[in-house]
Amino acid sequence: MVKIAVLGYGTVGSGVVEVLRTNQKVIDERLGEELRIKYVLDLRDFPDDPVQELITHDFEDIVNDDEVKIVVEVMGGIEPAYTFVKRSLEAGKSVATSNKALVAKHGAELLRTAKEKNVNFLFEASVGGGIPILRPLHSSLTGDVIEEITGILNGTTNYMMTKMFYEGADYDEVLEEAQDNGFAERNPEADVEGYDACRKIAILSSIISGKQVDFEDIYCEGITKITAEDMKYAKAMGMTIKLLATCKRDGGKLNAMVAPCLLRAEHPLFSVNGVFNSIFVHGNMLGDAMFYGSGAGKLPTASAVVGDIVEEARNLDRNLGVMWSSEKLTLEDRRDVERRFFVRVKGDREELQEQVAAVFGMVQFVQAEGLSGEFGFVTEEMPEGSYEEKAERFGGQILGMIRVEE
Amino acid sequence: MVKIAVLGYGTVGSGVVEVLRTNQKVIDERLGEELRIKYVLDLRDFPDDPVQELITHDFEDIVNDDEVKIVVEVMGGIEPAYTFVKRSLEAGKSVATSNKALVAKHGAELLRTAKEKNVNFLFEASVGGGIPILRPLHSSLTGDVIEEITGILNGTTNYMMTKMFYEGADYDEVLEEAQDNGFAERNPEADVEGYDACRKIAILSSIISGKQVDFEDIYCEGITKITAEDMKYAKAMGMTIKLLATCKRDGGKLNAMVAPCLLRAEHPLFSVNGVFNSIFVHGNMLGDAMFYGSGAGKLPTASAVVGDIVEEARNLDRNLGVMWSSEKLTLEDRRDVERRFFVRVKGDREELQEQVAAVFGMVQFVQAEGLSGEFGFVTEEMPEGSYEEKAERFGGQILGMIRVEE
Secondary structure, eight states, rough: OOEEEEEESSHHHHHHHHHHHHHHHHHHHHTTTTEEEEEEEEEEEOOGGGGGGEESHHHEEEEEEEEOEEEEOOOOOSTTTTHHHHHHHTTOOOOOEOOHHHHHHHHHHHHHHHHHOOOOOGGGGGTHHHHHHHIIIIITTTTSSSSEEEEEHHHHHHHHHHHHHHHEEEHHHHHHHHTTTSSSSOOOOOHHHHHHHHHHHHHHHHHHHHHOOOOSSSSEOOOOOOOOOHHHHHHHTTEHHHHHHHHEEEETTTEEEEEEEEETSSSSSTOOOEEEEEEEEETTTTTEEEEEEOOHHHHHHHHHHHHHEEEEOOTOOOOOOOOOOOOOOOOOOGGEEEEEEEEEEEEEEHHHHHHHHHOOOOOEEEEOOOOOEEEEEOSEEHHHHHHHHHHHHOOSSSEEEEEEEE | OOOEEOOOOOOHHHHHHHHHHTHHHHHHHHTTTTOOOOOOSSSSOOOOSSGGGGGSSOOHHHHHHTTEEEEESSSOTTHHHHHHHHHHHHHEEEEEEEOHHHHHHHHHHHHHHHTTTTOOOOOGGTTTTTSSOOHHIIIIIIIIIIEEEEEEEOOHHHHHHHHHHHOOOHHHHHHHHHHHHHOSSSSOOHHHTTTHHHHHHHHHHHHHHHSBGGGGSSSSSOOOTOOOHHHHHHTTTTEEEEEEEEEEETTTTTEEOOOOOETTTSSSSTTTTTTTEEEEEEEETEEEEEEEEEEEHHHHHHHHHHHHHHHHHHHOOOOOOOOOOOSSSOOGGGGGGGEEEEEEEEEEEEHHHHHHHHHHSSSSEEETOOSSSSEEEEEESEEEEHHHHHHOOEEEEEEEEEEEEE
């Protein structure tokens, strides 16, 4: 029998307990032995819940119990999660976590500790919730150089972008609705400013580069400036706007970014709607692939955590060798990354088009239905630094810029 | 250093050599040691290809060489592939294969042999080409009871269905074009009759049930009867038609089928177009997930084979425990499976609608643009046996029936 402890009986923690109980029989069969929860750590008591008999308020009970082989950290936040995870690994216990903040900040170090102790530190649920992506990258796509990962990694903002696209609604309207439906927090900053997606793409970038990519180094732009007018232009071009988190190889360098982008209808991520997440991967041999599913939610996230627990139970005393060193990776400067830019300009196109051409060179003009007193255009491919320099030089009034994802 | 042998220098075999050579450096890094090809078995010589120095015409060279730890079977067909794979496993070598016919027929037995010899038999490339699906099922979705797998598992037929949907072309036209473009064989039977998809869903059904599902037991209907008119009805209903291979849990039983099905626009498989494949998975905890990518092609398939090789090289002398016993699974009778049916009828709707209602009960009538002298309707959900009995009883002339995938 393999005994485990769950740290935190919140949304994900109670989901983990539910998954293990509901599917106990098949999980035991797959593992070839019984997998049972010995402790659930929480500050609270749950007198009306059968979990109460497993509740402890003291982490020392867990870390000092040699019977506990796997610790499941689903508390969230950096502390005390970091200390508990570190001490569990040092005590020779494997750890599974859904905590993206912890992994983005301390992943490399905790992986090293796990390796030293010949146990495992797995965190599938920290990126893309229920979608299997980290283990496929580590165990399946090993014949490939991964040249690109581009994901819709935040369900709240994708729900909002979907509403804005299909219903023509404006940002404030959809945010309010998302909050009323429970799809967005009352303080939505972590989602709408892109911080959540940024931590996830930092983890993915670290995994595919094998080095430390700090989320603070990744350019991060949220969706707060996207308007109903922007969506009209997108539609006029047969495109949509999605909050993308992306990481690409460009020669010897890696660039990474979180930003709302224009996406053509043929892109596999175009039709990923609502709260679903999806991760597009391009390998130099594999070509295009995509992984789609519920990026959040109690049971999908818990399903991914339990997948990690089973993998760890199958590999007690055997490190699976996930590589991610503490050596810091310097990302390519955002200003050197080449792409096309969609630009919205206030004024009359007839009057301004010569000025646009003089500054931006060849562009494609776009007129959106029902919008007057303004127009849009898409530039040729150029480094973002060049775009910025041109935008500054341009005398007209630029209302907004959105990057085009090819 | 881990030494391997490749059986067959055809499309996939030369792809495997190319992947290993192109990505040699990263593969060695991930593995932590060098992975090198010692032999390539082929009846032919390749005097102008650097592979020539590795060519042997004699399988005995390989099976008797203790240095060879992994054998890669990419010859296709049942014999001599089966004999070579069996003897390699018995000699204590792991085997990776892309051969769906071999796996569908002998998978359970070869997995047992691998287990007895404490080596591995992996076959990721046999289903969905480059798409990682078998290892995610085995290593990631282990907390779930998989309740459904529905896939677009054949690129040729999906290319044809896509053309028929978007261009309104008829079957013979798109088949000819697919043949001219090299997307369909001159003898297209294995694709268009659904045989290829059938072997793949048999493998997936075996994997999720842990028992032997024989492809001969799976009801298999190809796309040869799908017409431009059918697509018009699909469009009128806001749906499309795809060749689906599906396996579902229904109470204690499993049902499986390959058939063209009507698919609503909200289904994740709706927008999988062209030669791409995609596999939709529903887990009782995970909810909906989908895996998308190139289902065939030299390099994507080779990429999946190399992923298996690396996994085997990491696990020499350690069986990964893929479960699939030889015990035969009896599938649910097709006639007991409940669904809705779209029916096309020759004649005048006004005249026949009472007769339709008398036999089929409540139905939704469908009129497609530009079609006269016929009409369509969709039944309520009913067992396929009931549908067949009603269709026989119905006096009118039924032009065709297509199942509706919900």
